[in-house]
Amino acid sequence: MKSSDVPHRAGYDSDLTGAELSTVAIRGGHHRTPEGEHSEAIFPTSSFVFKSAAQAAARFGGEEDGNIYSRFTNPTVRIFEQRMAALEGGERAVATSSGMAAIMALGVSLLEQGDHIVCSCSVFGSTVSLFDKYFRKMGISTTFVDPGDLDAWQQAVTPTTKLFFLETPSNPLAEVSDVAAIARIAKANDCWLAVDNCFCTPALQRPLELGADFIIHSATKFLDGQGRCIGGVVVGPDKELEEVFGFVRTGGAALSPFNAWVFIKGLETLELRMNAQSERAMELASWLSAQSVIDKVYYAGLESHPQHELAQRQQSAFGAVLSFEVKGDKEAAWRFIDATRVISITGNLGDVKTTITHPGTTTHGRLSPEERAAAGIKDNLIRLSVGLESLKDLKRDLERGLSAV
Numbered sequence: 001m002k003s004s005d006v007p008h009r010a011g012y013d014s015d016l017t018g019a020e021l022s023t024v025a026i027r028g029g030h031h032r033t034p035e036g037e038h039s040e041a042i043f044p045t046s047s048f049v050f051k052s053a054a055q056a057a058a059r060f061g062g063e064e065d066g067n068i069y070s071r072f073t074n075p076t077v078r079i080f081e082q083r084m085a086a087l088e089g090g091e092r093a094v095a096t097s098s099g100m101a102a103i104m105a106l107g108v109s110l111l112e113q114g115d116h117i118v119c120s121c122s123v124f125g126s127t128v129s130l131f132d133k134y135f136r137k138m139g140i141s142t143t144f145v146d147p148g149d150l151d152a153w154q155q156a157v158t159p160t161t162k163l164f165f166l167e168t169p170s171n172p173l174a175e176v177s178d179v180a181a182i183a184r185i186a187k188a189n190d191c192w193l194a195v196d197n198c199f200c201t202p203a204l205q206r207p208l209e210l211g212a213d214f215i216i217h218s219a220t221k222f223l224d225g226q227g228r229c230i231g232g233v234v235v236g237p238d239k240e241l242e243e244v245f246g247f248v249r250t251g252g253a254a255l256s257p258f259n260a261w262v263f264i265k266g267l268e269t270l271e272l273r274m275n276a277q278s279e280r281a282m283e284l285a286s287w288l289s290a291q292s293v294i295d296k297v298y299y300a301g302l303e304s305h306p307q308h309e310l311a312q313r314q315q316s317a318f319g320a321v322l323s324f325e326v327k328g329d330k331e332a333a334w335r336f337i338d339a340t341r342v343i344s345i346t347g348n349l350g351d352v353k354t355t356i357t358h359p360g361t362t363t364h365g366r367l368s369p370e371e372r373a374a375a376g377i378k379d380n381l382i383r384l385s386v387g388l389e390s391l392k393d394l395k396r397d398l399e400r401g402l403s404a405v
């Protein structure tokens, strides 16, 4: 036997039994082809060929496992799904074409006409519209509650309630919800709890271990980490995820193999990025708190934050997103934003490039002034998603903003 014929170990793929998060983020779900490629292969193919008509029939009939068509399964997408399931500690993951498609797929596959959702009022704006407008049209109603008021969750439950839904920490005010306590209320009422884990990612927070049943992600944010692609994922138990898979493959909200491949590459640096970006955000939150033209800073890492201890208990770091109010009105906030020369003015977050947003006129601009006031989003509020640039340069750029207020 030539030495080139001897594999360096029995199989091509890693044994990840007992592996820690950083290892799983780099190697989880990796199936090599017989070519032995080191980096994950990308399969930009819409369909797959069969060796014979009989094999095609067996695949379509479900007697033989394997790929048929990329709306159903694709090997690159499968690596992303298996890696995400392993990182969140769930039985199975199903990838979707966006974060919103993940929430839609979860709702449509779990619920039916007449069912009821209890949802935190501090969730992503499109989640509110999806539940309140589109699910309502299908006869699925939603009650929105203050996530910090545990009695409100219990009181909102009706005999038809099936699903609790929350996001923690929230956007843009970094309110932290008690996942374990809300999971106990959900369980006592025979409901599922789904957590949008977009802001922390499994690197900082693992809601399934706190009692949640499902995780949804906008992979567009920190999982990618470099602002390249739109995508999402649902993680949870096998039985229910089979229904989610059925809906995604039939409804067509499948993730493209290219986007899956970008996310796989993003995950390889997830833990390093989340920790480094959290450290920078912590430093900037403290520094901004000490500035005379800043009224208030919202960041769960600050001891002054009302849920600081809860955040410390359920997260391993406080995340990259913070927001702050400048002294003055909307014009003062806009002057701050426009004075920056390094930070990007954009609505997106979770990027290694630091981004700055005026929530009142962008991400939360569709709310009425009364709704914005109820949500605590003032005209002088600015949101920062802290990236990986040098702290010194970020402070220098923010100083331009401070001087312009």
Ligand SMILES: *Cc1c(COP(=O)(O)O)cnc(C)c1O
Pocket (backbone or CB within 6 Å): 098, 099, 100, 101, 124, 126, 167, 171, 196, 198, 199, 217, 218, 219, 220, 221, 230, 231, 232
């Ligand atoms: C962006 C976002 C979503 C929606 O994700 P898309 O990928 O844009 O569809 C959902 N939840 C949170 C918390 C988000 O930030």
